[in-house]
Amino acid sequence: RKEVEQDPGPFNVPEGATVAFNCTYSNSASQSFFWYRQDCRKEPKLLMSVYSSGNEDGRFTAQLNRASQYISLLIRDSKLSDSATYLCVVGRDNFNKFYFGSGTKLNVKP
């Protein structure tokens, strides 16, 4: 079983739509949680950390459910520039190691 699982998509949405991604992780000892964004043929870049109480950054909202071991990302009012692959990442082993999902592709259309 993979450490981190995501729906690969693609999610094709019109501009202005709200879209949600989910991610599940298998190891209950996971300690830290993140969403990264990766543009085509580029390196991953941190979008936001995910805190236990949930957190929001502009149009982006992240939630963590430790009991069910899943993480979500909600994007409101989608922009064309949001088109990318979104990677779910969990960290553990005293933050020595990070485990990446294979990513969910988002296409925002005009």
Added chain:
Amino acid sequence: NAGVTQTPKFRVLKTGQSMTLLCAQDMNHEYMYWYRQDPGMGLRLIHYSVGEGTTAKGEVPDGYNVSRLKKQNFLLGLESAAPSQTSVYFCASHYLGRELETQYFGPGTRLLVL
């Protein structure tokens, strides 16, 4: 600050050849990592280092060796390249002790093994 840099950006090797990928960071980070990314697989950890002079195996270490002789550099070596090592290789660094701080990635090295 340049952040994390990787050399080379692209390389073609023949099966059996050797090469070294260089990762350098100027953020004084303790932790450094080497990942490979293959289609549909996500990033997989090859080796990592928690400080100068230390290295440890990750998820997929076979066929690779690493060295961290200086804090700012993390080298990934392929002694005898195989077509299965065709991939995009990313280096990352991380600051020790800040658990909600995350990794900074280099731009990647695209390796093709024929």
